Amino acid sequence: MESVAQQEQVIDGATLKLRFRRAERRKRYGALLPVLPLLLFIIITFLFPVGEMLLRSIDNKKVPNVLQMSAPLLQQWDASGDALPDDAVYEALLQDFVAGAKDKTITAVGQRLNYEVSGVSSLFRKTARRAKKIEWADAAEAREAMLKIDAKWADVNIWRGIQRFSSATTAGYFLAATDYRYNPAVQEYQKNPEGIYISLFGRTLFISLVITLLTLLLGYPVSFLLSNLPSKAANLLIIFVLLPFWTSLLVRTTSWIVLLQKEGVINDTLVALGIVGDGNRLEIIHNQTGTIVAMTHILLPFMILPLYSVMKTISPYHMRAARSLGANAFTAFRRVYFPQTIPGIGAGVILVFILAIGYYITPELVGGAEGTFISNRIAYHVRSSLNWGLAAALGAMLLVVVLVLYWCYDKIVGVDNMKLG
């Protein structure tokens, strides 16, 4: 009897716990509900497009889709020797050309392959133009016909290039993004002596780091001043920080061009004061200096605001207590004040650095030849060269670099130890 009651109690206890947990879960999901629109919005307009773009860095379906007949045949061809593919491959490719010319897909394939082997683009266009008018009886004739269109079809390196890049996925874009290039003559990837991307990544990181340090050096005292002034004066000064923040980015960048250019305000003043001669005006724009100066100014509010909000919460009594306990001003600052501002520094540094590393418009306008960033190359490949695969590969690498740096930051400083406001 007793044991039954006990049992019931146990069951009851268990169900109670279960019910409680269920209710808790329901509450949690309920709390999620208001966030749902934003979550969906982010998934649809951000995560999904970014993911789709990243997939382009390995996507090569275009080639096997258009070279339907020839791609599988070509895979069986042994590219290591100097022998050209069989007549059957020629015929299959010619058929692909006829079909591809009809639905206008073949030149895009030519362009894709041209990224790896220069000269394929015009070869494809020329062959597609003529293929429409050609008739052939057997494979041997098809081969003849192709060689007649262009002697390049007897070049084994062209075939090696097509074979290498005719599968549905490719490593070509990532290799190009790391300055490697396929050399069909020796059939391997080689370091491209004209490669620019690795050094560009290095430069982007370096300049971003310099900008971050400069904003910290300039922003720290400003925030300190702001947080220690009476609120009336502080509010006025905060406006001066926010005003440029609210002004259009383009306006601010163009103003820097007016200030920094050779016939600009700064140079004119220096010449008028006799500090530099008219012939040796300073070159402070359209180079690295221009990028650093303009971006430091533009990103400064992102450093000042988190620092200010953190400093504002530090009680002035701490410093006074430190001083009264015998610390000199510097020690009090170093051991009492500064450690309390670290969450603000952390937030500011990571904000400025991550914004800087992906900056595009300012380096484009004031960076000249040696002050541009990797993002400018990405934009170039999206808008001008239309090599979206390479743009995606570079973008993916930039994303990975940022995530790795964020992870390092978390290990060293700790993301929890960051305060945005």
Place this chain on the structure above:
Amino acid sequence: MKLMKNKTKLTTITAVLVAGSLLAQPLVNAAENIDLTIVSWGGAYTTSQQKAYHEPYMEKNSGVKITNDDSSNEAVARLRAMKEAGNVTWDLVDVVAADALRLCDEGLAREMDFDKELAKGNDGSSATKDFGDLLVNECFIPQIVYSTTFGYRTDVPEWNGAQPTSIKDVFDLKKFPGKRSLEKRPVNNLEWALLADGVPADKIYDVLSTEAGVKQAFAKLDTIKDDVIWWSAGADTPQRLADGQVVIGSTYNGRLFSVIEEEKQPVAMLWDWQVFDLDGWIVPAGLSADREAAVLDYLKFATDTQRLADQAKYISYGPARKSSAPLVGKHATLGIDMAPHMPTDPKNAKTTLLYNFEWWADNRDEMDQRFQAWLSQ
């Protein structure tokens, strides 16, 4: 039976009539009330099109509203994206010939039947004859011939009164010291470097096809590299010339015309080895029937002899129709004769280079990479 037959006949007729009017209805309405998005380059160029084409057309067709979109510099990328998304929102796009080739090849532009869909020349010649070999493919309707050429300041004291007369002078820092403004891409610059180095114009692309030739071109560019400020927007060079930031610079001839004639800056043209290029319209592929009809109607009007000649009143680019050339008159506000400012004027066109689309289609990716590597050296 007879009645039946008659009745059937009647019904058929009604059906045809109804169907006919149903079909005709949307077409008529569309032509009467439609919003056309026309994409072009913005700035002075769009203004010239607005004045010469859009405004007179809208006056004649009160139901048509034309919206300008200044996105031509990324037209190929945007049209590609629109096609992938399956939603083409542009009705007519102004592009340079190289972009038109790409768009036509990829099936992003509609193929035209020039003689049927475009107006005859005012001398009665067919459209194909009137445009002649400027019709570079089946999709592209050329409007203007423009050139990329040099402007220089006429008041540089260090030059001691000398004025540059040839492309060699652009590379001559001793005789003509000062900063240059060149476009931040290999196209044109490589050709000019070789020309200045004494390579004959008809051998340029043969030489550039060899490794030694490319090295030669970059070596020549090396000689002025430290004195070059690179531009990426067409307005940069005119601005820099006007500011005195550079003394010689390349840009589109129409922009230089504005600086010289409209803003009266001490700048003059150096026409030696100007590089000709074409600019014109393409109709995006896959427009709905009523939009396509409306665009074609506009296009027939906007590319006739008079309209092309009219555009030259507002900007100094040469009309693409042969029959338009005699009609080129005076500038709309300045009242000066426009013919001598055309890149195609015999006095200006003594030495010209036609840029080789094929060669650049093949080599642009590689040359661009080398150019960027060279820049950051």
